[in-house]
Amino acid sequence: MNILAFAASNSRKSINKSLIAYASTLLAHHTVEVLDINDYEMPIYSSDLEEAHGIPSAAGRFLDKITSADALLISFAEHNGNYTVAYKNLFDWASRKNRDVYQGKPTIMLSTSPGPGGASSVLKLARESAHFFAGNVIGSLSVPNFYDNFDSETGRLADEALNTQLMGVLAALQSQ
Template sequence: MKILAFAASNSRKSINRVLVQYAASRLQSRFLPSAEVEFLDLNDYEMPIYSVDRENADGIHPLARAFFAKIGGADALIVSFAEYNGFVTAAWKNIHDWMSRIDMRVWQDKPVVLLAATPGPRAGANVLGTQELTAPFFGMDIKDKHGVGKWGEAWDGERLIREEDVLRIDEALGALSIKGQKMS
């Protein structure tokens, strides 16, 4: 099994990067010990801001094609969304915009677990909600989602310490269905 995991943030100290790495390690330890997990860093896919003029002049950016191919090569994805002003980060939006010009079904009908970590109490409710709302248009097969709010109280520097968050992340990971087989 090939699992693609990334934080939809370009912050090098992103709490969403920490959360997606934690979730991927739990996936391997509890559900799929032989899974190959590939982590992507949005900083490796930095491109000019999408515009139709750029696309007409230069075509689809090669980094957008590379990211799209990574999604296509995965069996499932774990994505943790940072929430900036109630929406996805500009870095992720730009990558998504470029990929949508290859195919509107950016997620290529792959099973996805959505996560979010925020310092505030709403636990990424807006960003998770918008991703859920737009999922059918972009070919995202959401299996489950969970937001971790009040990150400073939830994370002790090594692991999640709130039992309800650990249980919900395990439930979300267990809901992943890969090639017709449920993992839980």
């Protein structure tokens, strides 16, 4: 199975990128491509820009990556209870080219933050809106208190209960 994994954050030091990197190692029997959304920078979406210049080619390249994958693994960073601007902009442009951004792919959605909420607000938003964009969410997990629960030296979840939960969520891909 080919899995496309990415953090919905453009921060170079994103803790969601760390979570994606770790989760990817738990999918050893699959081919995992980790994508960086910084490779898909575009102007802030507006219908005026779309009318004047069309949809940027980066939106098409992002959709092509999703098309070539069998499944998706996404970890959402939370800014003020919502998506990061970088991801929302990429998603908005991509949805103008193909409303079915997720293309029916089995999707695992994760989130984490430094606080006890674990970016659960944006994770809930992503899960609940996915079906509007041909999302097929087969599992999700919010990881609270990232710096307390993730060992940056080993690059893995230090909390065994959370680690077990993550492995259980990822196991949903095995049945696909």
